[in-house]
Amino acid sequence: MSGTPEASFTIEHETSDNKGRYVVELNGAKAEMTYSKAGDAMIIIDSTEVPDAMRGQKVGVALVAKAVEDVRFSGKKIMPLCPFAKAQFARHSEWHDVLL
Known part of the structure; x- marks a missing residue:
């Protein structure tokens, strides 16, 4: 399981x-x-902003998941300073291989 939500965007x-x-x-x-x-x-996730009109569509988690996928492919690591991204890493143990 990749942890990447089904995206319609x-x-x-x-x-x-x-x-x-x-x-x-x-x-x-x-x-x-x-x-x-x-x-x-390494990349440092600074901020995740999702407007109210997109809430509930898993857009924020999809953004973080895409960064995880790209970083994994390039052999880099992620430091999530953004509270939202940090919370997503806490929920997705399958992403911990790229966590710094």
Whole structure:
């Protein structure tokens, strides 16, 4: 089991030299999870914002799950400073392999 919820939306990934974000747009609303790059081996999840219009659709957990999937593929680790992301890691023991 991957821990990734069934998604009926597309997650976009944007990145720059030292920051990045995962974004979902639905019906004119936008949810995002932002992170900072800490060297070549780690990202730090800074913030997860989901508008009220998207609540209950598991958008937030899908954003964190996508970051976990990408980090796992690249061999990096995640430090979740965002309270939401930290709570998701506590609920998903299958993600602990990427947790710093």
